[in-house]
Amino acid sequence: MGSLFLIGGAPGCGKTTVAEALVTLHPDVVMVAADDYFTKDGVYKFDASQLPEAHAWCLRKVERLIREGGKTVVVHNTFTNTGSKGIQPYKDLADIYNLQVQYLFAVNHHGSRSTHNVPEDTVARMANECARTLALETLSTLGTSTMDAT
Numbered sequence: 008m009g010s011l012f013l014i015g016g017a018p019g020c021g022k023t024t025v026a027e028a029l030v031t032l033h034p035d036v037v038m039v040a041a042d043d044y045f046t047k048d049g050v051y052k053f054d055a056s057q058l059p060e061a062h063a064w065c066l067r068k069v070e071r072l073i074r075e076g077g078k079t080v081v082v083h084n085t086f087t088n089t090g091s092k093g094i095q096p097y098k099d100l101a102d103i104y105n106l107q108v109q110y111l112f113a114v115n116h117h118g119s120r121s122t123h124n125v126p127e128d129t130v131a132r133m134a135n136e137c138a139r140t141l142a143l144e145t146l147s148t149l150g151t152s153t154m155d156a157t
Contacts, residue, residue: 010079011069011106012036013097015086016113022083025113029081037072038081041065066096073104086112 012029014022026038044061045053065084072080086093094110101108 009073009104009106010109011073011097011101012079012081012109012111013086013094014081014083014111014113015094017085017087021113022085025111026081026083033079035078036081037078038083039065039068039072040083042084043068066100069097070100073100073106 014025016022023038023040023042026040030036030038041058041061041064042051042053044057044064045051062084065082069080069082072078082097098108100106
């Protein structure tokens with residue numbers, strides 16, 4: 008069974024750094040993020056009004072990579088919720104393609120700031136949402152494991 012890694016966390020917490028480390032350690036790993044949508048010719052230009060398109064693009068790219076096979080896909084997005092705009096579409100892909108989902112949530116303990124100039128109050132709000140998502144996903148996973156064991 009293959010794996011799909013989902014790395015979540017607030018802006019500036021180290022999601023991309025963790026994804027890059029996985030790529031460096033394992034040549035069969037490819038990383039994808041909604042942020043990639045905003046990079047054209049090596050220049051990052053964020054536009055909040057295009058976030059829905061960016062996330063849809065990211066999901067399509069992940070599915071294409073999964074279908075092509077041979078690679079472990081690492082998605083490094085904020086994943087501030089577990090619903091249809093967050094983790095759930097990726098969980099659905101994992102179910103369709105029989106992949107094991109690995110969750111990693113990055114936490115900023117190194118004091119760096121977002122490279123995307125996200126306001127501090129927004130980062131704090133998103134960090135709280137990420138913590139809630141982590142708690143919900145952990146409980147969901149524990150619940151599934153407990154139910155499978157009986």
